[in-house]
Structure formats: C-alpha cells, structure tokens
Amino acid sequence: AGVFTYDPGYTSTAACDSTITYIDGDAGILLHRGYPIEQLAAKSHFLEVCYLLLYGDLPKAAELEKFENTVTRHTMIHEQIHNFFRGFRRDAHPMATMVGVVGAMSAFYHDSLDINDPRHREIAAFRLIAKMPTIAAMAYKYSIGQPFVYPRNDLDYASNFLHMCFAVPAEPYEVNPTLARALDRIFMLHADHEQNASTSTVRLASSSGANPFACIAAGIACLWGPAHGGANQAALEMLREIGTPDRIPEFIAKVKDKSSNVRLMGFGHRVYKNYDPRAKVMKQSADEVLDLLGIHDNPTLQVAKELERIALEDEYFISRKLYPNVDFYSGIILEAMGFPTSMFTPIFAVARTVGWISQWKEQLADPQHKIGRPRQLYLGPTQRDYVEVEDR
Numbered sequence: 290a291g292v293f294t295y296d297p298g299y300t301s302t303a304a305c306d307s308t309i310t311y312i313d314g315d316a317g318i319l320l321h322r323g324y325p326i327e328q329l330a331a332k333s334h335f336l337e338v339c340y341l342l343l344y345g346d347l348p349k350a351a352e353l354e355k356f357e358n359t360v361t362r363h364t365m366i367h368e369q370i371h372n373f374f375r376g377f378r379r380d381a382h383p384m385a386t387m388v389g390v391v392g393a394m395s396a397f398y399h400d401s402l403d404i405n406d407p408r409h410r411e412i413a414a415f416r417l418i419a420k421m422p423t424i425a426a427m428a429y430k431y432s433i434g435q436p437f438v439y440p441r442n443d444l445d446y447a448s449n450f451l452h453m454c455f456a457v458p459a460e461p462y463e464v465n466p467t468l469a470r471a472l473d474r475i476f477m478l479h480a481d482h483e484q485n486a487s488t489s490t491v492r493l494a495s496s497s498g499a500n501p502f503a504c505i506a507a508g509i510a511c512l513w514g515p516a517h518g519g520a521n522q523a524a525l526e527m528l529r530e531i532g533t534p535d536r537i538p539e540f541i542a543k544v545k546d547k548s549s550n551v552r553l554m555g556f557g558h559r560v561y562k563n564y565d566p567r568a569k570v571m572k573q574s575a576d577e578v579l580d581l582l583g584i585h586d587n588p589t590l591q592v593a594k595e596l597e598r599i600a601l602e603d604e605y606f607i608s609r610k611l612y613p614n615v616d617f618y619s620g621i622i623l624e625a626m627g628f629p630t631s632m633f634t635p636i637f638a639v640a641r642t643v644g645w646i647s648q649w650k651e652q653l654a655d656p657q658h659k660i661g662r663p664r665q666l667y668l669g670p671t672q673r674d675y676v677e678v679e680d681r
C-alpha cells in the first residue's frame with residue numbers, strides 16, 4: 290500500500306537533476322551547457338558540441354585536438370562484427386540492424402563494460418561516439434548490397450560518414466564540403482534534448498547497472514518509434530504522399546478528423562509549445578543546401594512550407610500549440626544528400642549517441658542515483674481463489 294502520484298507519460302515528473310541541456314518550451318529556447326543552439330549551429334561543429342555535452346565546457350584548442358584524435362582512433366569496429374551484419378536479411382530496416390549490432394558490442398569490448406571503473410566508462414563513451422557512424426553506414430551498405438567501406442580517419446566526422454555511405458571501391462569519391470557541413474549541422478541539432486523518451490530509456494536501463502552498449506541499444510530501440518526519432522522518416526513519407534500543395538487541405542482535414550488517427554508528422558512536441566528552435570535552423574538550412582546544390586522548386590520543400598503556413602493559421606493547430614519540430618525539415622536535406630528515408634532515423638541515432646552518453650555519465654556520477662522503479666495504480670481484481678480448470 291502507499292500513495293503514489295499518477296503521472297502517465299511523465300508530463301510533470303522530474304526523474305533526475307541535470308546540468309547538460311535546458312529547454313524553455315514556451316519561449317522556444319534550447320541551451321546546451323548554457324550555449325544557445327542557434328549559436329552552436331552557426332559557429333561550432335559536431336565534435337566540439339560532443340566535448341561540450343560530455344565535459345561541460347567548450348574545449349581549448351589543444352583539448353579539442355586531443356578529443357578529436359581520440360574519437361578518430363576508435364572509428365573502426367572489430368572485424369568479427371562484420372559477420373553479425375551478414376546474419377541480417379538485406380531488407381532489414383537499418384534501425385533493426387543497429388539495435389542488434391550495438392547491443393552485440395557488449396560481447397566484443399570487454400575493457401569497457403565495468404561501469405564502476407572510470408577508465409572503462411571513458412573508453413565506452415569514445416567507442417560509441419566513434420563507431421556509431423561506422424555501424425549506421427554499414428547497415429546502409431548492407432541493405433543496398435554494396436561492400437562495407439572502412440572509415441577514413443583523415444576526414445572529419447560528417448565527411449567520413451558521407452564517405453562510408455556513398456563511396457564505392459570501383460570509383461573515386463569526393464566528399465562535397467557543403468553537404469558535409471550541412472550534415473554536421475544536422476548532427477549538432479540532434480545531439481541532446483534532455484529527458485526525451487530515448488534518453489530516459491537509456492537512464493532507466495543504466496539504473497540497473499547494465500553495460501553501456503546494452504543501454505545505448507535500448508535508446509536506439511526507443512528512438513525508432515514514429516512519435517520520437519522515427520518521425521523524420523514518417524514526415525518525409527507524408528510530404529511525398531501529399532505530393533502537391535493543392536492536396537494539403539484534404540490532408541489537413543484528415544488530420545483534424547480524430548477518427549482517422551492521422552497526425553501531422555514533424556509537428557507538435559511535449560515540451561515546445563512554440564516554434565522548435567531546431568526546426569527554425571533546419572528550415573533555413575534546407576533552403577541553403579538545396580540552393581547550393583542547384584535544386585530549385587523542390588516539390589517536397591514546397592509542400593512542407595505550404596503545409597506549415599496553412600497549419601499555423603488553422604485553429605486546430607493554434608489552439609493546441611502545434612508547431613514544426615526538428616523532424617519536419619531534416620528529411621528534405623537528407624533526401625537531397627542522397628539518403629533513402631530508412632537512413633533518416635539512423636542518422637538521428639548517430640547524433641543523439643553523445644546526448645545519451647553524456648546523460649549516462651552524469652547519472653553514474655550522481656551520488657543520489659538509484660534503480661528506476663516506477664509504481665502503479667492497481668485497478669485489477671482483488672484477491673480471489675484459484676478455480677480448477679473443470680470448474681470454470
């Protein structure tokens with residue numbers, strides 16, 4: 290017996306304290322360690338943001354160089370893991386492969402499993418941040434029947450990812466620096482978002498003392514859902530399905546009809562009741578990238594912008610404070626880079642890994658941390674006696 294606060298969906302429960310990320314959902318503000326996301330997206334780069342999230346401050350030049358070198362040294366995965374990929378069907382969703390492969394890392398890296406050893410924790414963090422792009426790219430290559438491409442440590446984080454996804458042994462491949470910069474910005478915009486569903490999943494898994502690879506595999510599994518990271522794939526598929534701006538009113542009517550169970554994907558957020566600051570940067574970036582690639586009048590971008598305009602003037606969306614979120618425009622950029630929609634959520638997972646790891650580190654260092662064990666309001670039958678099968 291006991292008295293519990295009933296809070297389904299945790300709309301009003303703080304499960305931890307944290308010094309990593311601050312969100313003011315009403316004002317549409319997102320800060321990492323105090324720095325506004327807009328400034329980071331414009332001036333920083335992904336590995337610097339990783340350092341900031343992990344260690345609490347922007348690195349000095351020598352610290353940054355050392356950090357980047359260490360991440361780079363860990364980009365290869367154990368050769369035996371290649372066999373693990375080969376056990377999957379070629380048509381497996383890359384997220385399915387990633388959940389499996391990242392979980393399987395527990396079986397390969399015995400020197401980074403002991404969560405009570407700071408050295409183990411540190412190597413696990415580097416391994417996960419460094420290897421996640423390799424794993425995502427391999428999941429992609431496997432799904433299209435192309436050979437795996439090994440990481441190139443002379444390239445920066447985003448360029449190396451593009452290389453591993455799009456290079457083929459038969460032909461030379463030059464990374465387009467515009468695309469690399471745009472991808473790096475997408476990574477920054479997804480790096481952390483305080484106690485979202487996947488991060489809370491990582492923290493809950495870790496609260497039992499589970500090893501870091503198992504915890505991050507749990508986070509990837511949670512991220513996959515369409516209400517969370519899977520929304521970027523769902524949003525682009527929705528925009529494609531709408532196809533042309535004249536079909537938007539019909540689609541909006543379907544969304545407003547609750548019996549249809551159709552939602553406007555890439556719209557709405559538990560915390561933001563204002564324009565998602567990440568979506569603002571993403572929208573601008575979509576314009577810039579398509580422009581630089583010489584893609585004018587992209588029909589998907591046209592539908593997205595018109596859909597946003599109509600929704601933001603519609604009473605249904607206004608009264609519920611539904612605005613575009615980070616997933617609304619990201620797919621348009623990723624599509625222009627040549628990624629299929631099935632790679633959108635894996636790219637989110639690559640970027641969010643640093644957030645998961647930073648939160649995991651913070652949790653383990655918190656003297657107050659204990660196993661996560663929610664209670665319930667029991668509504669089932671009261672005690673009754675077992676009845677033999679022939680008497681039921």
Ligand code: CMC
Binds near residue numbers: 555558560614
């Ligand atoms: N389209 C239509 N109606 C919506 C939407 C939407 N995208 N989002 C919320 N609503 C309505 C919902 O039907 C409800 O209406 P009513 O009060 O009449 O019942 C009201 O708004 C509140 O919705 P809720 O489901 O109680 O809100 P929530 O805070 O639990 O859900 C959300 C947040 C993100 C799951 C939801 O907005 C959603 O499903 N959005 C679409 C999926 C999406 O884009 N997810 C990405 C989130 S951001 C990045 C990430 O995490 O990956």
